[in-house]
Amino acid sequence: MALFNFFGSIFGYVLWPIFYLVQNYGIAIIIFAILAKIVLFPFSIKQQKAMANNARLQKKQQEIKEKYKNNKVKANEEMQKLYQKEGVSPTSGCLTSIVPMLVMLGIFYSISSPLTNTLHLDSNLVNSAVNYAQHIPGMPLHTSVNTYYQQIEVLNNFGAMSNTDFIQNCFTQAQIDNINMLANGFDLIPGSGISMLEVPATYGMFGSWYILIPILCLVSSIATQIITMKLNGTQMQGCMMFMLLAMPLFSAYIAYSVPAAVGFYWICSTILGLVQSIVMHRFYNPVTMIANQEARHVALLEQNEKNM
Numbered sequence: 001m002a003l004f005n006f007f008g009s010i011f012g013y014v015l016w017p018i019f020y021l022v023q024n025y026g027i028a029i030i031i032f033a034i035l036a037k038i039v040l041f042p043f044s045i046k047q048q049k050a051m052a053n054n055a056r057l058q059k060k061q062q063e064i065k066e067k068y069k070n071n072k073v074k075a076n077e078e079m080q081k082l083y084q085k086e087g088v089s090p091t092s093g094c095l096t097s098i099v100p101m102l103v104m105l106g107i108f109y110s111i112s113s114p115l116t117n118t119l120h121l122d123s124n125l126v127n128s129a130v131n132y133a134q135h136i137p138g139m140p141l142h143t144s145v146n147t148y149y150q151q152i153e154v155l156n157n158f159g160a161m162s163n164t165d166f167i168q169n170c171f172t173q174a175q176i177d178n179i180n181m182l183a184n185g186f187d188l189i190p191g192s193g194i195s196m197l198e199v200p201a202t203y204g205m206f207g208s209w210y211i212l213i214p215i216l217c218l219v220s221s222i223a224t225q226i227i228t229m230k231l232n233g234t235q236m237q238g239c240m241m242f243m244l245l246a247m248p249l250f251s252a253y254i255a256y257s258v259p260a261a262v263g264f265y266w267i268c269s270t271i272l273g274l275v276q277s278i279v280m281h282r283f284y285n286p287v288t289m290i291a292n293q294e295a296r297h298v299a300l301l302e303q304n305e306k307n308m
Helices: 001-021 025-067 072-086 092-111 116-118 121-134 147-156 165-170 173-184 209-231 239-257 262-285 286-307
Strands: none
Touching: 001 116, 025 072, 025 092, 025 262, 092 116, 092 262, 116 147, 116 173, 116 209, 116 286, 121 147, 121 165, 147 173, 147 209, 147 239, 173 209, 209 239, 239 262
């Protein structure tokens, strides 16, 4: 948890300047998602190359499995020799698969703790404000509120608290202005009253429009996976079909359970990922990459034979 909170604080340093410029958290998330895709693009290329390498070796891997089907130890040894000979790492694409989830968790912590992770206010002052809000009759924090979202509730109700002596003594005027600015910037459309700080689960399955966030997460994730697999010429079989549904369902569940801004980021990131896949297919087509790798591999073998 401390690690993810650290990521949330780091992302807050990026999100706050963007928000300060555009004054709308939705637009800030879109810009952040674009920047994240640009930064992670080299890793995506590496993953694409890893997929091409694995596709190139599939036939040889199958031959080893068939030959040593009764001797798993020997099969693993031969697999390692194959990877070493071909210069391929079986885990080379793992990091790229993990990073997007780490980014989403970082976004969650920057949004769920907006005062400490986005505005980077002193945690002791923020905790004092939370405790103060808990003793105000009629305030949501006066009843039961998920611990993760206490800062969000302070932010949601800061307009009613900002003129009190306690808050005036707790924060500087510049800090109060920044908190008010952030609180007013979470409307999806300015003045609509549709706040991205709200958690869809609060309203039930079909209690409000917020249910569209997890639904769009699910639809965009499945559509992106199907289109990407078709671009790469991958057939949906067995466990791949399970993963096609499992990950989108998981992301939809997360989007249902956390503030809408997190789900909104995931939707933006997924759509941008689809655009990225189309671009990468144009310039890093797996078929072409496999052919180029085979050509380089043959040339290397020929060079080694000459040297010998």
